[in-house]
Amino acid sequence: MFGLIGKKIGMTRISNAETGVITPVSVVLIDKNVVLQVKTLQNDGYEAAQIGFDFVARRGTPIGKDGKPVAVEYPKSKGGKVIEARKYKGQQTNSEVCHALKYNSEPVRHIKEFVIEEGESVEAGVLIGVENFKGVQFVDVTGTIKGRGFAGVTKRYKHHLGRHTHGNTCYRERGSLGAGTYPARVFPGLEMAGHYGNTKKTIRGCELVGMDEEKGVLFIKGAIPGKTNGIVFVRKNFVKA
DSSP, X not given: OXXXXXXXXXXXXXXXXXXXXXXXXXXXXXXXXEEEEEXXXXXXXXXEEEEEEEEXXXXXXXXXTTSSBOOOOOOOOTTTHHHHHGGGTXXXXXXXXXXXXXXXXXXXXXEEEEOOOTTOOOOTTOEEOGGGGTTOOEEEEEEXXXXXXXXXXXXXXXXXXXXXXXXXXXXXXXXXXXXXXXXXXXXXXXXXXXXXXXXXXEEEEEEEEEEETTTTEEEEESOOSSOTTOEEEEEEOOSOO
């Protein structure tokens, strides 16, 4: 699989016992991604796999210590998948639940399509974990950066502050936007105060330092977009390698 969905846990550091070099890393929980639907060239016009992440527990289903829903046997009832979908009422819509049940999977909160690698065979309902990134040196990470609301030019574009002497009181203001006579307008793209953050960003060529298959986490060198517990998309990078 070309990529998977994960959750940013936070940051830590890894030390090399031989050289003593300390590397700051971001910890991404990949856990188990489930294949919901396989797109084929004959039916859809392109080849890709629809991946789901973060299973949703049934309403009234107890949650285990590992954060996953405990398996509970439910009596079969007439009505098919619609009756089954009612057990998730308040968490997922009927269409989302039925779509997952159609491919023998529990409903998930996040769905993303990824390109299937050449020669790889994927089936619906199969679970994929961090083992998908074995032998990969670099990855591309996409996430939503932290939202900072309405910010001024000092915070948004790192403009210098005004002087604090000679009676100046405009320390953080934008200042002049241009001449009044000519051009008598504001040029497009001028750096001004406005909404800052809460946008999708991609960092390419991040070094994959290591992984823990038992815990299902990846260790990526440096900082990655997103806040703690934010959803990120990790893709393989073959260009930098």
